[in-house]
Each structure stands twice: as C-alpha cells, then as structure tokens.
Amino acid sequence: MAKITPISGFPEWLPEQRIVEQSVLDGLRRRFELYGFASVETRAVEPLERLLAKGETDQEIYVLRRLHAQDADGDAGLGLHFDLTVPLARYVEQFRGQLAHPFKRYQIQKVWRGERPQTGRYREFYQADLDVVDQDDLSLHFDAEMARLLVESVGAMPVPPLVLGINNRKILQGVYEALGIEDLAGTLRIVDKLDKVGETGVRTMLVEAGLAESVADTCLALGRIRSTDGSFAGAVHTLGLRGDLLDRGLSELTFVMDSLADLPRGTVVANLSIARGLDYYTGTVYEGQLVGLEALGAVCSGGRYDDLVGGGGKLKLPGVGVSIGVTRMLGKLLGGGLLTASRKVPTCVLVTLPSEETRGAARAVADALRARGIAAETFHEPARFGKQIKYAQRRGIPFVWFPPESGGGGAHEVKDIRGGEQIVADPATWTPPTVDLRPSIAPRD
RNA sequence: GUGGGUGUAGCUCAGUUGGUUAGAGCGCCUGACUGUGGCUCAGGAGGCCGGGGGUUCAAGUCCCCUCACUCACCCCA
Incomplete structure (x- = not known):
C-alpha cells in the first residue's frame, strides 16, 4: 500500500x-x-x-x-x-x-x-x-x-x-428588458459578482460586454437596492422603468417579504443584487450567508x-x-x-468490571440502563478502577457505574467523573440529567 | 483547466555555510497505581525526511522532474 x-x-x-x-x-x-x-x-x-x-x-x-x-x-x-x-x-x-x-x-x-x-x-x-x-x-x-x-x-x-437575501429574477429580467439588454444570462452572471469584484469591477465588465455606460449604471443602481421590508419596490420605481415582467416580479417579492414580516428584523432582506448563476430559476431566488x-x-x-x-x-x-x-x-x-461535541462516544454510563465473576452482574446493570434509553457499555476486562475511569475520562463519558462488591450484598454506586460526586443508585431507576443523556454540541470556549 | 505557496513522527514544528546513528512539544500505549481517573515520574511504539532523477567523497539541506496538499481564478453549497 x-x-x-x-x-x-x-x-x-x-x-x-x-x-x-x-x-x-x-x-x-x-x-x-x-x-x-x-x-x-x-x-x-x-x-x-x-x-x-x-x-x-x-x-x-x-x-x-x-x-x-x-x-x-x-x-x-x-x-x-x-x-x-x-x-x-x-x-x-x-x-x-x-x-x-x-x-x-x-x-x-x-x-x-x-x-x-x-x-x-x-x-x-x-x-x-x-x-x-x-x-x-x-x-x-x-x-x-x-x-x-x-x-x-x-x-x-x-x-x-443567518442572513437570508431574497430577490426575484423577474425584477432583474424586467429591468434588463426595459433597458434593452439582450444577453440576460450574461448580464446576470456579471452582476452576481458584485460581492467579489465590487461596483467598479462590475461596471467595467458590463461595459466590456457591450452595455452603454448609462445602462450599466442603472444595473448597478438596481443592485444597490436592499431593504428589510417592502420598501425596495419604491426604490425600483425611482429608476423610471416599467414593464409587465418587472411589475410581476415586484409584486411577488413584495408578497414574500410581507409574509415574512414577523421574523426578527434583519434576518431576511430583499437584496436586488442577488442573481444566482443557475439559469433555471424563474422567480424568487434565495441566498444565505452566515x-x-x-x-x-x-x-x-x-x-x-x-x-x-x-x-x-x-x-x-x-x-x-x-x-x-x-x-x-x-x-x-x-x-x-x-x-465540538461534549464527548467522543454516545456512551452515557461506563459500567466497571471489578472481576471476571461480576461480568454477568455488570452486564445486567448496563441492560437495565439501556432498557430505559440510557447508552451504557461495560468495561471489557477486569482492571483496577483507575484504569477503567481513565477509559471513560478519555472519551468524555460522564458517568462510571460501580456494581456491588463481588459476592457481597453492597449497594450500586454511580459517579459523575467530572465533579467526582459519587452516590448510591438503583440500576432500575437512576436517571442522568437530561443534558447528559446524549452528547451535546457547543461552540468551544 | 490557469497561476502562487507548502511537503521532516498521528498533530504542530526544529534541524547551522551540505558532514556520524534525524530531534522537541503535544497526542497515543505501558508501568509506578491489583476498589477510584485528572497531577507527577519512568519507559515504549511510531520516520525509505512525499516520490524519482541529478550534482557531490558526502543530500533532510543544492538543482530538475513528478505527485500530493493548500491558496487564488473559474464556478458553486
């Protein structure tokens, strides 16, 4: 190999x-x-x-x-x-x-x-x-x-x-048609680069693509429009352009924005610079960034x-x-x-194995926990408890279970190895805090 | 597909103007520690120095090629 x-x-x-x-x-x-x-x-x-x-x-x-x-x-x-x-x-x-x-x-x-x-x-x-x-x-x-x-x-x-930008292809196409632009897809593709190359870059590319400077400026003015409510429509109208397609696009986007008005302000924004490269979109388009x-x-x-x-x-x-x-x-x-996750394995409880003779008892404890939806595993070989606890600690397993001393009639005990607290517990009823049942996800620090 | 950067232990990296047997930290495994972990100490495993060719008495180090990874362009999640 x-x-x-x-x-x-x-x-x-x-x-x-x-x-x-x-x-x-x-x-x-x-x-x-x-x-x-x-x-x-x-x-x-x-x-x-x-x-x-x-x-x-x-x-x-x-x-x-x-x-x-x-x-x-x-x-x-x-x-x-x-x-x-x-x-x-x-x-x-x-x-x-x-x-x-x-x-x-x-x-x-x-x-x-x-x-x-x-x-x-x-x-x-x-x-x-x-x-x-x-x-x-x-x-x-x-x-x-x-x-x-x-x-x-x-x-x-x-x-x-997340900030979700929404636009409508009909608005862009309507404006482009009103401006007499023939290569709709090509123009969309260039305008879509606004974030990357900036306004001057896009303007240069549009002019190179054959658009008159005034037309390019209008495209840019359109792309500059954004609003967190329905006010974008007024801004589009000030461009002084008209058309059926444009009107339909404006009313569609207005409808969508109005329908989302209850969302926290700023999470959804009408952003008329969003074009999306794929050519099969015909109306609403979305694009979200973190x-x-x-x-x-x-x-x-x-x-x-x-x-x-x-x-x-x-x-x-x-x-x-x-x-x-x-x-x-x-x-x-x-x-x-x-x-990161709070642990590397799904296990919530590690049941220790004090000796070979107690293997059956240890398995019974694990089974009792599993029967109630608590992920549990038994240690694979008899070993001193220090080693078994270390096994759990390495993996982030929060609880270690100690069955009664072999042969004796002692009590079961369970220990939270994060804080060290150890209590007497019954395998049939003991339940971990809900947060510890499964691994939790959290940003580090 | 086009251009730049980087290749040494599992990870992050040292390694002098070419000069014995290539190192450190972290991680991993074992032991001290046969009913209680984290700390500490001791030990261990792990490398054709990305690969090939060349220069040289001598290459991890210099040159060429190649591959991989990586960043940007294109495009997109």
Whole structure:
C-alpha cells in the first residue's frame, strides 16, 4: 500500500466531529418533518444526458466507469449527481402518477462535484434539500415558507446567525428588458459578482460586454437596492422603468417579504443584487450567508423554477426549493475545532468490571440502563478502577457505574467523573440529567 | 483547466555555510497505581525526511522532474 494521504475535497471527520454533523442532520430532518415534508432518497447516479441538460455544468461531473469495461461507446453513461434538484426533477416525472400534489419532499444526501476544492468548497459534501412541486400552478405562499424554513432550520443549528437575501429574477429580467439588454444570462452572471469584484469591477465588465455606460449604471443602481421590508419596490420605481415582467416580479417579492414580516428584523432582506448563476430559476431566488463567515460564500440557496420539471411537454410542474450546504457550514467550524461535541462516544454510563465473576452482574446493570434509553457499555476486562475511569475520562463519558462488591450484598454506586460526586443508585431507576443523556454540541470556549 | 505557496513522527514544528546513528512539544500505549481517573515520574511504539532523477567523497539541506496538499481564478453549497 502506498502512503495514506487525505484526498482533497473529500472530508472525513473524527467520531466527535461526526457526532456534531449527525446531530445537525438529525435536527434538519426533524424540522423538515415538522413542516410536513416527506423524505426521499434518490440513487447516486443519473444518466449523463440528464445531468448535462440543465445549466452549463460539464467537467464538474464525476462519471461512473467499470474497471473492466470493454465497450466505451456502449456503456450507460452514468454520472454522480452534483445537486439534488436534477434528481428530483427526474423523480417527480418518473413517479408522477403516484405522487400527491403539491408534492413536498426533503432530501438529505451527499452530492459530488469535480471542481478544485478550497475553503468551503468540497468535492463530496452534504446537501439538505427542500422542495415543493405542484401541477400547473404553485402557490406563492410556498416561496415564503421556504424562506421561513431556511431561517428556522439554520437558526437551530450551532452556527453563527443567518442572513437570508431574497430577490426575484423577474425584477432583474424586467429591468434588463426595459433597458434593452439582450444577453440576460450574461448580464446576470456579471452582476452576481458584485460581492467579489465590487461596483467598479462590475461596471467595467458590463461595459466590456457591450452595455452603454448609462445602462450599466442603472444595473448597478438596481443592485444597490436592499431593504428589510417592502420598501425596495419604491426604490425600483425611482429608476423610471416599467414593464409587465418587472411589475410581476415586484409584486411577488413584495408578497414574500410581507409574509415574512414577523421574523426578527434583519434576518431576511430583499437584496436586488442577488442573481444566482443557475439559469433555471424563474422567480424568487434565495441566498444565505452566515454572519462573520461571509467569506465562505452562500451556505444555503435556492429559488423558484417553473420549467425545470416536465420541460418540453404540455405538462407543467413548477417548483420552489432551497438547499442547505451542511458540509460547507460545518466544515470550517469542525476543521477549526470551533464546534465540538461534549464527548467522543454516545456512551452515557461506563459500567466497571471489578472481576471476571461480576461480568454477568455488570452486564445486567448496563441492560437495565439501556432498557430505559440510557447508552451504557461495560468495561471489557477486569482492571483496577483507575484504569477503567481513565477509559471513560478519555472519551468524555460522564458517568462510571460501580456494581456491588463481588459476592457481597453492597449497594450500586454511580459517579459523575467530572465533579467526582459519587452516590448510591438503583440500576432500575437512576436517571442522568437530561443534558447528559446524549452528547451535546457547543461552540468551544 | 490557469497561476502562487507548502511537503521532516498521528498533530504542530526544529534541524547551522551540505558532514556520524534525524530531534522537541503535544497526542497515543505501558508501568509506578491489583476498589477510584485528572497531577507527577519512568519507559515504549511510531520516520525509505512525499516520490524519482541529478550534482557531490558526502543530500533532510543544492538543482530538475513528478505527485500530493493548500491558496487564488473559474464556478458553486
């Protein structure tokens, strides 16, 4: 075997880090289900042609190949999915007759992208997706509910506060059309870089792309607009532009912002600079960042797509969805040791093994605890208590249980090894404090 | 794919103008300590110095190539 090295972009965590990740994934799952979303898992692969159909993703797709494949031409052409939206589109079409609409599903799975990794960007990572798909028309209420769920879900995670920016593609397209811009996608792409290259940079790029300076300035003025309520609409009107598409976009975004007015002020902001690169979005778009971790980029995003599913035919299956970049959010915090679990194992109680003769009694204690949902393990060999306590201490196990002296009729005792307090206890009734039942997650220090 | 940086123990790093058998701290394992851990002390395991080639009496050290990791661009969670 060659020397073992990590593979860039394929993160692996230690048990205590995995505990954090798992608790976050569990938390998301719980919250999604509280809102009535059903779970779906799709296969890891999709036909290449389907993966290539939307967006300009090309070399970022990992292709599946058999080691001894003889006929390169005749193979199925499968690739690993790079997001969960494309698989969803396929899934909804495939099982259309068996799904009840509007179809609300969540999906927490790994996805793969073949691009060069760097901080916050991985080649294998978790996405937690939330989508609603309906037939013919999809209520705008869902656009607001998505944002609400995003804010609540991320808010419940052990990460810095989320600021969710919301925009509407129709506003951008409406303005661009009114300005006579022809290359909508190209312009969106440039404007999307506002955060990165700044206003002067974007202005230069727009002019280089063939826009008149006054037009570029208007695009910038539009991108500068943001508000924590519905007042953005007035600001757009001062640009002096009109159009059906623009009006529809403004009323949609106004509706969404009004629906979210009860959320803490500042968590949701209408931000007209948000464009989103993916070209299948047709209305609301979302993009969330963590306060203090803006350099990571978007940690959650999404939007409405009216034509992604069922494209081409008469069937219309509009959807709106968001995706939470779990690995991106956690990666920095876990890697930097900023987020840790209170212990490295699930065990709450270590039952000591004083001698070989007491093994049965020790196991009975552990069984009694497990029967009541308390994670317990017995030490594997008779050893002096110092060694057994050390075993627990190394792993962060909070309690050590001492069965009665072998042969004697003594009492059971349990010790909290953090404080050293030791009390007489009954295996059938003793219960740890709720906080100690499972590992807890906390920012360090 | 394009450009920069870095490669020595599990981790963080020393290692002189090239010069014997490559070190430290932390971590890990064992013992002192056969019914009570954290402290202390003693000991142990763990390295083809990323890989290959070259210069030299002599390379961890200098040169070339390569690979990996990493940062930025592109793109995105």
